[in-house]
Amino acid sequence: AQSVTQPDIHITVSEGASLELRCNYSYGATPYLFWYVQSPGQGLQLLLKYFSGDTLVQGIKGFEAEFKRSQSSFNLRKPSVHWSDAAEYFCAVAINTDKLIFGTGTRLQVFP
C-alpha cells in the first residue's frame, strides 16, 4: 500500500544543536515531496519541496532536505536549531501533481 512514514513522533533537541527529521515513502514511482511546518493554532507552512533535479533542496528558515531514491527517503535537516523552530513537522507526497498525502508528523521540542 502507498504510504508516508515519519518514524519519530516526538524529538527533543537543545537550541543550537543540529536536527534531522526522517521521512520515508512507499510508492512505485518517485513522488513529488514536501515538508510543511505547523505551529500551534496555525495552519501549515511550506518549508521546501522536491519535484525533480538536484536532490538537495534548500528551503525557508534555514532548512534543507535530501532526496535519496535508493532509500525512498526525504529527510529534513537544519544545522542549528532555534527555539522558534519548536513546532510539528509534516512530510507529504503527491503522485502526478495530485493531492497531498501527509505523514503522521513529528513534534519538535527545543530546550534552551
Next chain:
Amino acid sequence: KAGVTQTPRYLIKTRGQQVTLSCSPISGHRSVSWYQQTPGQGLQFLFEYFSETQRNKGNFPGRFSGRQFSNSRSEMNVSTLELGDSALYLCASSGLAGVNGEQYFGPGTRLTVT
C-alpha cells in the same frame, strides 16, 4: 496581500446537525483544497475545487460535500454530524491545480461535535 481566511474559527455542534465552513482563498487563486486533521487519522485530503469544479476527492463519505463560487470562495458542508467529525478543518489555496502551485493554508476551523 491577504492570506487564506477561514470562518468561523471555532464551532460547536450537536450530533445529527449539519455544518457549513467557509474558505476565502488568496486573491487570484482558483484552487481550494480541504483537509481534515485529527489526532487519530492525521491530515487527510477531502477534496479540491478548481474554477468551480471538483477536481479531486478523498476517501470520505457522502456526508462531506463542498462547492466553489465564481469568486473562488469555497464552502464545505458536513451533514448528519458524528462525534468522529470533530477535527480541525484546513483549507489551502493555490494559483494552480493540484500541487503544481504552492498551497497556502488557512488557520483552520476547529469543529467540536458533542
